[in-house]
Each structure stands twice: as C-alpha cells, then as structure tokens.
Amino acid sequence: MSDEIPSYPVGDLTGQSPPIDWSAPVKVDVSFVKGKTILVTGGASGIGAGFCKRWASYGANIIMGDISVAAGEDLIRGLRQSTGNPNHHFVEVDISNWESQVRFFQEAVRLSPTGAIDTVVANAGVNIQSEQKFFNDPATANYLDPASVPPPPQMRTLDVNLTGTLYTAHLALWFLSKNTGPNPPENTPRDRHLLLIGSVGSVYPLISQSFYTISKHAIMGLFRVLRMTSVAVHGIRVNMICPYFVDTSLLSSRAGFLLAGGGMGAVEDVVQAGSVFVSRPDIVGRAVFVGPRLATRVCQSENSVGDMPEIHSLSDIAIGPLDEGHAKALIQEGDDGVVQERAIWEIYSTDFQNVDVFTKRMVRLVNAYGAARGWSGYFMDMFTSVKKVMWGLIRR
Numbered sequence: 001m002s003d004e005i006p007s008y009p010v011g012d013l014t015g016q017s018p019p020i021d022w023s024a025p026v027k028v029d030v031s032f033v034k035g036k037t038i039l040v041t042g043g044a045s046g047i048g049a050g051f052c053k054r055w056a057s058y059g060a061n062i063i064m065g066d067i068s069v070a071a072g073e074d075l076i077r078g079l080r081q082s083t084g085n086p087n088h089h090f091v092e093v094d095i096s097n098w099e100s101q102v103r104f105f106q107e108a109v110r111l112s113p114t115g116a117i118d119t120v121v122a123n124a125g126v127n128i129q130s131e132q133k134f135f136n137d138p139a140t141a142n143y144l145d146p147a148s149v150p151p152p153p154q155m156r157t158l159d160v161n162l163t164g165t166l167y168t169a170h171l172a173l174w175f176l177s178k179n180t181g182p183n184p185p186e187n188t189p190r191d192r193h194l195l196l197i198g199s200v201g202s203v204y205p206l207i208s209q210s211f212y213t214i215s216k217h218a219i220m221g222l223f224r225v226l227r228m229t230s231v232a233v234h235g236i237r238v239n240m241i242c243p244y245f246v247d248t249s250l251l252s253s254r255a256g257f258l259l260a261g262g263g264m265g266a267v268e269d270v271v272q273a274g275s276v277f278v279s280r281p282d283i284v285g286r287a288v289f290v291g292p293r294l295a296t297r298v299c300q301s302e303n304s305v306g307d308m309p310e311i312h313s314l315s316d317i318a319i320g321p322l323d324e325g326h327a328k329a330l331i332q333e334g335d336d337g338v339v340q341e342r343a344i345w346e347i348y349s350t351d352f353q354n355v356d357v358f359t360k361r362m363v364r365l366v367n368a369y370g371a372a373r374g375w376s377g378y379f380m381d382m383f384t385s386v387k388k389v390m391w392g393l394i395r396r
C-alpha cells in the first residue's frame, strides 16, 4: 500500500464551480435573466428592494414577499410602471410562519407566467437589539426580582433569520425541483438557483449581536451543507452573499454611531454580486463578502488567503473609486503589486482543505484513517450497518 495520504476533491465531486476572480468586473448575463421568475423574500426595502429593481430592469418577473405590505405593494406598483411588465407581484408573507411561506410559494407558482420558479432569494432578515441585550445581560432588566429567575428570552431574530430562512430553503428545494420545463428564451436546460443572504456576521462574531451572529453563522452552515448536495441531488445551484454593514433600515442608529468612520458596504455592490450569481448558471457553490469599495495594492505572499491582500500599512489601501490619483498614489509606493478597486471578495476560495489549519489537519487525519483501514474497514462498517438494520426489523 502506498504511504501517500489521498485527498478527495470534494468541490469537483459535488459540482462546484471554481473561485471567481472578482478583481476585475465580472460579467452579468442580462439576457439570461429575461423571462425568469425570481422569488425574493424581504424585498420591500433595502438590499431586497435593490435586487427586485435591478432584475425587473433585466426583464425578470419579480414575485416579492414581505411582512411590510404598504412598502411591498408600492415597490411592485413602481416596477410595473417602470418596466411595463404586469408579471411583478407582491404577496404578504411572514417567513417565520410555515403556512404563510407555503402560501407565498404556491402563489408564486400560480402567478408566474411560466408556472415555475427559477431563482429563490432568501433575503428577509431582522436584527432586534432589545432581545439580544436582555439575553446577553439579563441583570440589566431592572424590572426583575433579583430573587427570581428571568423569563425565557424572546428570540424573534432567530425565528425570522434562522427558522424562517430554513423554511425558505426547504420550500425552495421542493418548488425549484419541480421546475422541469425548458429554459426561456433559448430552450437551454432549466436553471434552478437558491441565493442565500448571510452577513459579515456569518464569518465574524459581531460583539453583543448574539442572535444575529448565531443566525447568520447558521446560514453559512446551511450554505456549506447545501452546496455539497443540492446540485448533485436536486440539480439546484446554491450561492451566498455576506454583506458587510450596509445603510438600510436593518442597521440601528446606534450601530451607525458605533461604525462611524469605518465605512460601509453599498446596496449597489450587493446587488451587483447577486446579479452575477442570478445570471450565470455556470457559477455554483460560491460565497462572497461584499464590503466597502476600496482600492488596494495586492501583494501575494505565502500568508495570503485566496485573493485577499495582506495590508501592511495605510499606504496599501485607498478609498474608492479608483481614480488616477488613488492608483498613482498606491503604485508610487514602489513595489510590483497590482492595484485594484473592488467591493466583492470570495470567501471560501481555497476550501475545503484550506479553510483553516484545524479543518485541514482534521481532514488529513480522517483521510489517513480511512486509507489505513482500507477495504476491510469499509466492509466492516457496512456489515455493522446491515446488522443494525436487521436487528431493527427483527425487533419490530
């Protein structure tokens, strides 16, 4: 037996596409979006509204669900007027309620001119400060009797961001799989796509935002699980966007104060990332972070992670847009790095083996264990499983 520890190309086996080079503008195929039916949750304001407006302008049929009825109806009225397309619809939905989401998806199929859904965008989300404050520090609730125990915490943020998004994903897997006809307008094979909206909180702990961070970490977990199976099993591609702080109604004014000076992401850049994913059926299983637009000098070294530059000093970055002055200022620092302006960065560009040292070593360890056990280990495990099934049948 060879001493070499095998590595398994998980990405290749599960149909993921390679990392995207976001350092230059990435092509959006507008003609591919035309005629598609796109379902967006939480599209009445902020990032979701940005998605709806952009994709309606590309010729998609937008079916948008939101808990906020007046704002949702307003937006759809505006889209019908600006595009002349009567196939944009608003449906009231509370994503944390199963029956409500089922109705939303059923309505979407009924209203879609093709009778099917092509893309589902799980965008709706909340970040409720009061419940997180109480959870983090129950002693601050001064109405409590010090001798008693606190009541159970309110967890609406988890109900919406986690349970609600899981409902959306589950229904997407069901309804997208039913979309079997040819792809308008070119009769190419049908594209089925689920786009998850995470957050910087999917990869980074946001201090004091316990429920929000937990919910968005969970969505990253969901993404990482689904991208391993959903293309292979259901023919559904899954991608994810993790925006940095963006100035929408979700961001509290307190957060605005805390973040002052740090810069923000822009709805427009999040929408650009979403447009690349929605319009490019060749992109499968990718996650991006969308941050403030800035120009950097990229110096790859052995410590670089994916295409993320290492910043050594303030002279390595400039606040975008990248005009002549900024570019020159960076280049004149005198190294051979490349200057680029961007807001979108691939997150798991070199996974799975390289996500972090622990995963890498653990994967090697487990691979080595499997290889060392060889075929006899495989047959032993199979035998144990068959034995369990037999016992189950006998005991019935």
Ligand SMILES: NC(=O)c1ccc[n+]([C@@H]2O[C@H](COP(=O)([O-])OP(=O)(O)OC[C@H]3O[C@@H](n4cnc5c(N)ncnc54)[C@H](O)[C@@H]3O)[C@@H](O)[C@H]2O)c1
Pocket (backbone or CB within 6 Å): 041, 042, 043, 044, 045, 046, 047, 048, 065, 066, 067, 068, 093, 094, 095, 096, 122, 123, 124, 125, 126, 160, 164, 197, 198, 199, 200, 242, 243, 244, 245, 246, 247, 248, 249, 250, 251
């Ligand atoms: N704004 C940011 O800084 C930021 C950063 C990272 C990620 N995000 C994520 O982007 C997504 C969109 O947020 P946004 O910034 O546009 O905020 P937003 O408040 O402008 O939009 C959220 C929308 O979701 C809707 N919604 C809330 N609860 C709902 C429910 N139970 N059912 C249906 N709709 C519901 C709201 O009515 C609203 O229209 C969220 O998932 C959010 O977590 C936002």
